[in-house]
Amino acid sequence: MTMKVALANSHSTRELRIKLRTEKVSLFYGSFQALRAITLEIPEKAITAIIGPSGCGKSSFLRLFNRMNDLISGARVEGLVSIDGIPIYDRTIDVVELRKRVGMVFQKPNPFPMSVYENVAFGPRRHGKKSRSELDMIVEQSLRQAALWDEVKDKLHQSGMALSGGQQQRLCIARVLAVEPEVILMDEPCSALDPVATLKIEDLMRNLSHDYTIVIVTHNMQQAARVSDMAAFFMMEEDRAGVLVEHGPTSELFTNPKDKRTEDYITGRFG
Amino acid sequence: MEIRAVFHKKLRAIQDDVLAMGSMVEKAILRSIEALKKRDITMAEQVIADDKLVNEKRFQIEEQCIQLIATQQPMATDLRTIISVLNVITELERIGDHGVGIARIVILTGDEPPLKPLIDLPRMAEKTASMLHRSLDAFINRDAEAARQISAEDDEVDALYDQVFRELITFMAEDAKTIKRATRLIWVAHNLERSADRVTNICERIIFLVTGKMEEIGASRY
Numbered sequence: 001m002t003m004k005v006a007l008a009n010s011h012s013t014r015e016l017r018i019k020l021r022t023e024k025v026s027l028f029y030g031s032f033q034a035l036r037a038i039t040l041e042i043p044e045k046a047i048t049a050i051i052g053p054s055g056c057g058k059s060s061f062l063r064l065f066n067r068m069n070d071l072i073s074g075a076r077v078e079g080l081v082s083i084d085g086i087p088i089y090d091r092t093i094d095v096v097e098l099r100k101r102v103g104m105v106f107q108k109p110n111p112f113p114m115s116v117y118e119n120v121a122f123g124p125r126r127h128g129k130k131s132r133s134e135l136d137m138i139v140e141q142s143l144r145q146a147a148l149w150d151e152v153k154d155k156l157h158q159s160g161m162a163l164s165g166g167q168q169q170r171l172c173i174a175r176v177l178a179v180e181p182e183v184i185l186m187d188e189p190c191s192a193l194d195p196v197a198t199l200k201i202e203d204l205m206r207n208l209s210h211d212y213t214i215v216i217v218t219h220n221m222q223q224a225a226r227v228s229d230m231a232a233f234f235m236m237e238e239d240r241a242g243v244l245v246e247h248g249p250t251s252e253l254f255t256n257p258k259d260k261r262t263e264d265y266i267t268g269r270f271g
Numbered sequence: 272m273e274i275r276a277v278f279h280k281k282l283r284a285i286q287d288d289v290l291a292m293g294s295m296v297e298k299a300i301l302r303s304i305e306a307l308k309k310r311d312i313t314m315a316e317q318v319i320a321d322d323k324l325v326n327e328k329r330f331q332i333e334e335q336c337i338q339l340i341a342t343q344q345p346m347a348t349d350l351r352t353i354i355s356v357l358n359v360i361t362e363l364e365r366i367g368d369h370g371v372g373i374a375r376i377v378i379l380t381g382d383e384p385p386l387k388p389l390i391d392l393p394r395m396a397e398k399t400a401s402m403l404h405r406s407l408d409a410f411i412n413r414d415a416e417a418a419r420q421i422s423a424e425d426d427e428v429d430a431l432y433d434q435v436f437r438e439l440i441t442f443m444a445e446d447a448k449t450i451k452r453a454t455r456l457i458w459v460a461h462n463l464e465r466s467a468d469r470v471t472n473i474c475e476r477i478i479f480l481v482t483g484k485m486e487e488i489g490a491s492r493y
Contacts, residue, residue, distance in 0.1 A: 221344075222344050225346070254347065254350075255346075255347060255350060255351065255483060256351070256482075256483030262347075263348060266346040266347050267275070267346050267347050267348060267349045268274045268275035268278065268279075269273060269274065269275070269279075270273075270274065
């Protein structure tokens, strides 16, 4: 299955394969319903932004794709979540393997308390890569992809915690890239960063989107408008369950939204 | 809850300024024709002098729009409003220039005896001014339907232009001494015809503002 996507920073429309899909997905935390009947298709090798007011279930939605919600007791998912058409809440799914395919970057940079090198080598090593030369190659390649190599190549063996906030976040991205994921989930990846570091991460995201499917949750609408190809707007209903209001090409959602609620939110008439 | 009250207040103020600029331009067109009718050179000079204020207003509005884009990251309707304002003021400024064009012809003609009583030219001016006035109402009211109707009225201005043109050609054919004066009146008619075309451009912007669609409406024959 494919969908047509007008890619950001380009006038062309491309036919992209659907990578992630939810079909009537509801998420419950105990008796509280956090998401209601979300049906959404996310294209491969493009950036999809999830926007919406606080508490509308954006992060909960993001965490469906690597089953991070499983870690919360009482969490329960109804409906279908699939990657490449394969349901990921199936019993036969190996969650560790899933999280290798679907990497995640968090709000606060969270490097491990070890060297820059070890931060990046950690994942591949756990997945069985032992040879020094192979690890060296993966570390360099991942740091280059994360646009961090030039800044850290001379301090690979210093602590990752000693880097600046923006560098730490790029280190976390390199760590994700090192295990060769297909999908990268980003939960407010820039909200703890200064504007320059933010723009660097955004630039990096655009480059990564040629090879990876990226889903980003952001409070920053301008960021969503700048960086994403597709955008989805979530809102809370009266019982505080999150629903999908509108989904479409970013270029349309931010200039001519179809739903009045989207319009009101992005123009700051409510929030 | 209205969150961006300050921003939206500024955006409304800009639109009030567009209305003010519109009425300055409307006045320029009507007064330039009045000056032509009365052969009133002082009035014509006043139209030319007042055009400076129109140009200043345009830059002032443009500056305010740039400020809002740079500092407020407008989205959706707000963004389309600002983009439309930028386009509308350009059209208004040019309509003002057409008024100046007519005023210059009045000065050029001086106190030469009139070729004929003016009937269709004032009619063209009134029609154009009325289209302009109503298009700005439609802009403020976000009325795409009215915008379509107003731009359809451009055909009437074109028909009057045809009529004026035919009539003046007959004068020139009959008596070569009328050529200079008749040609000047054709220039006046052309200025009015172009002004009405610019009103249809404003109407296109209103449709964009309301629907988000860029749509060319019934291009003028000239």
